[in-house]
Amino acid sequence: MNRAEEYLNTEVTVKMDRVMGSKHPKHGFVYPVNYGYIPDTISGDGE
Numbered sequence: 001m002n003r004a005e006e007y008l009n010t011e012v013t014v015k016m017d018r019v020m021g022s023k024h025p026k027h028g029f030v031y032p033v034n035y036g037y038i039p040d041t042i043s044g045d046g047e
Contacts, residue, residue, distance in 0.1 A: 012038050 016036040023030055037043075 007038070015039050 014036050015038070016034055018024070018031045018035040020031055020034045
């Protein structure tokens, strides 16, 4: 089973880092979408 498939049909809590329309604190660009992650998970790049 693909690891992402573990989350299908599952309710999860998402931690929002950057809300759509907010500015990046260092570089000043605006986020066009919500940006966040699911706590206690590891992405494909190991982060």
